[in-house]
Each structure stands twice: as structure tokens, then as C-alpha cells.
Amino acid sequence: MNAPDPSLVSLISHADGRVAATPVSSLFLTRWSARAMTAEPIPDEILFAMFEAARFSPSSYNSQPWRFAYAKRGDEAFPRYVDCLSTPNRAWAGEASALVLIASRAAFVPPGAAEEIVSPTASFDAGAAWASLAFQAALLGWTTRAMGGFDKERARLATGAPPSLKLEAMVAIGKRGDASLLPPDKQKLEKPNARKTIGQIVFAGAFPADG
Numbered sequence: 001m002n003a004p005d006p007s008l009v010s011l012i013s014h015a016d017g018r019v020a021a022t023p024v025s026s027l028f029l030t031r032w033s034a035r036a037m038t039a040e041p042i043p044d045e046i047l048f049a050m051f052e053a054a055r056f057s058p059s060s061y062n063s064q065p066w067r068f069a070y071a072k073r074g075d076e077a078f079p080r081y082v083d084c085l086s087t088p089n090r091a092w093a094g095e096a097s098a099l100v101l102i103a104s105r106a107a108f109v110p111p112g113a114a115e116e117i118v119s120p121t122a123s124f125d126a127g128a129a130w131a132s133l134a135f136q137a138a139l140l141g142w143t144t145r146a147m148g149g150f151d152k153e154r155a156r157l158a159t160g161a162p163p164s165l166k167l168e169a170m171v172a173i174g175k176r177g178d179a180s181l182l183p184p185d186k187q188k189l190e191k192p193n194a195r196k197t198i199g200q201i202v203f204a205g206a207f208p209a210d211g
Helices: 026-030 044-055 078-083 087-093 122-139 152-159
Strands: 011-015 018-025 066-072 098-105 143-147 165-174
Touching (some): 011 026, 018 026, 044 066, 066 122, 078 087, 078 098, 087 143, 098 122, 122 143
Antiparallel strands (some): 066 098, 098 165, 143 165
16 A cells, blocks of 8 residues: 555644644645636646546535536637626636636436435535545645636526536636735735634534524
8 A cells, every 4th residue: 555645644733824723734724715826827637637636526325416617728718707707706817727617416316216316415515526626736736716706697608507507616726826916905815814713613512502
């Protein structure tokens, strides 16, 4: 058996101004969602390594509801993807190396069954695939930022997504650039953000009344 990748098993508590109460892999502290991107072309083998990581994500009944449509910078479809974004996102995401639309398909045929059912966890499972994509990107030295700010109907037209797909998020992928590349109002935001404490999100036995 091969030895584990040291970058995955080395546990740390501090990185990039972030502090973990319990040491975790450096991946979880150093990955953050940048906006500033350099417009560097992304090779297919890099992009598809991210899709492969997403492909092996866990899902209910192994239904694998995630679907991805993408456009690389320079592709004929890329401007259409950019045009689907909200105005604030369009101001920076046009410099991404690739844009990816993540969708989920809730209907699937369970193992041993003959007819489709609707999975109540399709969006949850697609979120797991997005996380896998994002972490693989970070391991390869690329940054990702998922966006809910996009016009879903315009994106459906731009990608030919059928009604069976729920459009979940648009993701920008690129090499992290300097904050000076961003509009002035976004420059101060270009840094790892804070997280709630463990005590605010983890509870023994039961949730508090206020959630």
C-alpha cells in the first residue's frame, strides 16, 4: 500500500490567519474562495482532475446526481456563461480560466428497482461533489469560488439544461491573482474569511432551541 500524501495527513492549527481549535489537514485552512484570478489558461488534464474528484463523491444510494457543464476561457460558450452572472460577479469572474455550472438530477433508479424515484438529498449530494472539486483544485494550486448570484433561466438557455436538472451554482476556477486586479470595493474582501467557533455549530446530544 502506498504511503499517504503528507500534505493530506499533516495536521496544523494555524494558517493564513485562521486558527483551528483542533488540528486539521492544512488543506482545510489554506483553501479559500478567491475572486482575483489571472486569466491563465487551464489545461484539460487539470480541469478534469477536478471533475474526477467530484465524480467519486459520496451520494445517497450512489445516485450520483451531480452534473457539470463548463466553458473554458477562449471557448465560444465562455461569454454566454459570464453573461449569466449577476453584475457584481461579472465584474471579476470574466478573468476566470473556466466557469462551471453545477446542477443536480433528483430522479434516479435505485439499485434493484425498475422505476425512478426522486431523491430528497440530490442538492446535498451535489454540494459534496462541489466540495470535492474545490479541494482537488486547491491541491493542484488553483482557486475556486462558487456563486449563487446568477440568472438561472439565462443559464438554462446558455447550457441547454433540461427541466430535469436543478441548477445549483456557478463556479469560477482560476489561478489566484493579486487583489489589485479586482474592483476597489472587492479588494478588501480578498482574504481568507473567518468561521464560527466549534461551540456555535457542534452540539452534544441535541440542538439548542435557537438552532
